[in-house]
Amino acid sequence: MTAPTPPPPGQAVQPRNGLGTTGFVLGLLATLFSLIPIIGVIAWPLAILGLIFGILGILRARKGAATNKGLAIAGTVLAAIGLVICIIWTALAGAAVEGANRELNRIEKELEQAAPPVQDGEQASEPTKLAFGKAHVWPGGEGVVVSAPTKYTENNPLILNNDERGVAVDITITNKTGDEINPASWDITATHGDRPAEMLMTEDAFANAQVPSGGELTITRAFKVGPEPAELQISVAPNMFAESTVYYHGEF
Numbered sequence: 001m002t003a004p005t006p007p008p009p010g011q012a013v014q015p016r017n018g019l020g021t022t023g024f025v026l027g028l029l030a031t032l033f034s035l036i037p038i039i040g041v042i043a044w045p046l047a048i049l050g051l052i053f054g055i056l057g058i059l060r061a062r063k064g065a066a067t068n069k070g071l072a073i074a075g076t077v078l079a080a081i082g083l084v085i086c087i088i089w090t091a092l093a094g095a096a097v098e099g100a101n102r103e104l105n106r107i108e109k110e111l112e113q114a115a116p117p118v119q120d121g122e123q124a125s126e127p128t129k130l131a132f133g134k135a136h137v138w139p140g141g142e143g144v145v146v147s148a149p150t151k152y153t154e155n156n157p158l159i160l161n162n163d164e165r166g167v168a169v170d171i172t173i174t175n176k177t178g179d180e181i182n183p184a185s186w187d188i189t190a191t192h193g194d195r196p197a198e199m200l201m202t203e204d205a206f207a208n209a210q211v212p213s214g215g216e217l218t219i220t221r222a223f224k225v226g227p228e229p230a231e232l233q234i235s236v237a238p239n240m241f242a243e244s245t246v247y248y249h250g251e252f
Contacts, residue, residue, distance in 0.1 A: 015066050016060060017071070018246065019136055020075065021052030021077075023050050023052070023057045023077075024071045024072065024074055025050075025075070026075065027051075027075035027076065027080075027082065029043075029053060030081075030082030030086075033083040034174040035046030036088050037089070041086075047079045049079075049163070050076070050078065050082070050148040051079040051080060051083065054079055055072075055076055057069075057071070057076075058073060060072075078134060085175035095246070112120075113205075127247055129246075130151065131171055131248070132248050133148055136150075136236075137176070140238065141175070141176035141177035142173070143174035144171060144218075144236050146169050150167070151167065152165075152166030152200065153166075154222075159201065160224065164224060165224070165225050166200060166224055166225055167223050169181075169220070169234055171218065172213075172216060173217050173219070175212065176213070177213060178213050179213060180193065185239050187235070187237040187239060188237075190223040192226050192231070197223070197224060197225050197232075199224075200223060231248040235249065236248070
C-alpha cells in the first residue's frame with residue numbers, strides 16, 4: 001500500500017470543518033425546537049445527532065484536521081442543552097398524564113360512592129319487556145299499549161312488494177302528563193330476528209296529531225320483516241332521550 005501523496009510544497013492543507021459545522025447547526029436547531037411545546041419532539045434526534053457531530057468535530061480539531069474547534073464545542077453545548085430541555089419536557093408530560101389519571105380515578109371513585117347502593121334482595125334495573133297487549137306507564141305519565149302484531153296486507157308495490165312480508169301493530173298512547181303529547185316525537189322502532197325492521201311509509205306514519213292531557217290516541221305502525229317466523233320486538237320511548245324504553249316482543 002502506498003502512502004498518501006503529501007501536498008506540494010507551499011500548498012496548505014484544507015481544513016475539514018464539516019463535522020464541527022454540522023454539529024453546531026444541529027445543536028442550534030435542537031435548542032430552538034426544544035423550547036416549543038409538542039413540536040419540540042423533533043428536537044430529540046437533532047440533539048443526539050448534534051452531540052455526535054459536535055464531539056467528532058472537536059476530536060478532528062484536536063488532531064489538527066479542522067480549525068473550527070470553538071464552533072464544534074458550541075454545537076456540542078447547544079445540543080446538550082436541547083437534549084436536557086427535551087428530557088425536562090418528557091418528565092413534565094409524564095407527570096401531567098399521571099396526575100390526570102389520578103384525577104380520573106378519584107372522580108370515578110366519588111361517582112361510585114355517590115351512587116345509591118343496591119339493597120339486599122334488590123336487583124339492578126333491567127330493560128322493561130312486555131308481551132303484546134300489556135300496558136306500560138312511564139313516571140312522567142305517558143302510557144302505551146302495543147297490540148298483537150297482524151299481517152300488513154295493503155297492496156301497494158311502492159310500499160311492499162308481493163314477495164315481501166309486512167307486520168302492523170296498533171299503538172295506543174295515553175296522556176296523563178298535564179301537557180299535550182305529540183306521537184311524532186316518540187321513538188318507535190322494531191327488530192325481527194335480531195335484525196332491524198324497516199318502518200313502512202304508510203299514511204299513518206306521517207300522523208302529527210296531538211294527544212291532549214287525559215286523552216288517548218291509537219296510531220298504526222307497519223314494518224318490513226323477514227320471510228320466516230322469528231321474534232318481533234317493538235321498542236317504544238316517549239322521545240329519543242327518554243331514560244327508559246319499553247320492549248314489546250312476541251313471535252311473528
